[in-house]
Amino acid sequence: MLRPIDVGSVEGLAYHRAWDTLYWTSSTTSSITRHTVDQTRPGAFDKEAVITMSEDDHPHVLTLDECQNLMFWTNWNEQHPSIMRSTLTGKNAQVVVSTDILTPNGLTIDHRAEKLYFSDGSLGKIERCEYDGSQRHVIVKSGPGTFLSLAVYDNYIFWSDWGRRAILRSNKYTGGDTKILRSDIPHQPMGIIAVANDTNSCELSPCALLNGGCHDLCLLTPNGRVNCSCRGDRILVNDNRCVTKNSSCNIYSEFECGNGECIDYQLTCDGIPHCKDKSDEKLLYCENRSCRRGFKPCYNRRCVPHGKLCDGENDCGDSSDELDCKVSTCATVEFRCADGTCIPRSARCNQKVDCADASDEKNCMQNKHKCEENYFGCPSGRCILNSWICDGQKDCEDGLDELHCGE
Structure with missing residues (x-):
């Protein structure tokens, strides 16, 4: 066990289940430290300081996201209070919330939605935001001194209230449906946690x-x-x-x-x-x-155009584009695209790209003007190269060669 003198004044405490490791903040040493509970475990951490801050910084509440390899903490710096984050090894430390914040005394993660919830004791509100601090929304606002510790489970945000010596909850989306779950607690309630099998599951x-x-x-x-x-x-x-x-x-x-x-x-x-x-x-x-439209995935995760399937060439690199090849035949009422797929014959030359390779709109008769092979006819009678179709440039006067390309 650790002696009290070894850890400083502990303000926040979190447990990494997979690593059997405790993380804690110390306001006296302005640091975040981790220590593996079972020191006989391979790769155990022995009182390793992962974050060391300046004397003006005071890390307070701490929470972990094991799935994303991230930890978040509140910083009670008198001049620049904030919410910060880093990796679980302390790398890439950065401020995610620094405006409209005074005393961030509550912090928790909604693991299911990957959202951050925090409370401000001075401003008397609970907010939700993304992991990078964006998309901030005030969920509950009740006045100064109300909120202390937070927890999220299912559709609710829970918190402890020092003033009323109570535990309350509200809807985590709207802040409505507020209920007092327990009041008149003999001692002022401090931390609160939600315990369930699915409170923090990466697989979910x-x-x-x-x-x-x-x-x-x-x-x-x-x-x-x-x-x-x-x-x-x-x-x-x-x-x-x-x-x-x-x-x-x-x-x-x-x-x-x-x-x-x-x-x-x-x-x-x-x-x-x-x-x-x-x-x-x-x-x-x-x-x-x-793979994008018009491409097929190979077994090795490459993507090849449909037109290169079953062409006798190893385009995938693992020959998976040459497996299960069958001669593609279309019904008499259908048109066969160059990549072998079939579309209704009525879709041929309808000024809309229906084949992934746009072959249904190539060599079409436009205004009684027939273009040569490998050319596309614009409504004006102009002929352009087939390779100009869906190349991001409008070559037909009306832009027909760039219409419906992404459909």
Whole structure:
């Protein structure tokens, strides 16, 4: 066991179940320390300080997210009070909430929705926000001195009230349905925790499986549903991918590197970095992505165009694009796309791209003007190369060559 002199003045305490390790904050040493309970355990931590702050900083309440490898704490710095976070090893420490905050005395995590809840004793309110401090919402506001310790479970936020010596709860979404669960407690209630089998389970998070289908950030709504988002100034496009606002890359056939470069989409996740920043081979991207429309996933997680399936060439690299090949035949009332798929014959040359490879709109008769093979006819009678279809540039006067490309 640890002697009191070894740990300083403990303000916040949290337990990492998987590591059998205690984390605590000390206001006297301005630090966060971890120590494994069973010191015979392989890789045990022995009073390791993971965060050391300045004398003006006073870490207070502490909470852990084992699933995301993150810890959060309140800092009672008199001049700059805040809520901070870092990894469980103390790396990448940063302030996530620093405005409209005075005495952050309560802090807890909604593990199901991956949201942060905190209370301010001086301002008398409970707020909810994202892990990065964004999307702040006031949930409950009752006046100074009301809130002390917080806990979240199911659809409710629970807290201890020093003034009334009571335990209360409210709806975690709206702040309504407030009830006093227990009052007239003989001693002022301090900490409060919610204990259940599913209070902190990584396996229950929708983002744990294939990053929730998101290309970049997988966030959760307050009710635990996936909400894909993008870092920085990038925007979310179809199939939950992120691109820069003024990207010069073709969103159908090219991949935008993290530094803005454009490479052939088929070159991504092939084990060879083609982007200078190697973003086309990032494990998080390659392990969690879904192939774009018009592409089929290989067993090795590469993506190849439908038109290259069963063509006698090993395009996947593991030959999975040449397995289970059958001669594709379409009914007499259907049109066969170049990639082998069948669409209604009425969809042929209807000025709408129905085939993933746009072959249903190639070599069409427009205004009694027939274009040569490998050319596309615009309504004006102008012929353009088939390769110009869906390339991000409007070559037909009415932009027909760029319509319905993402459908």
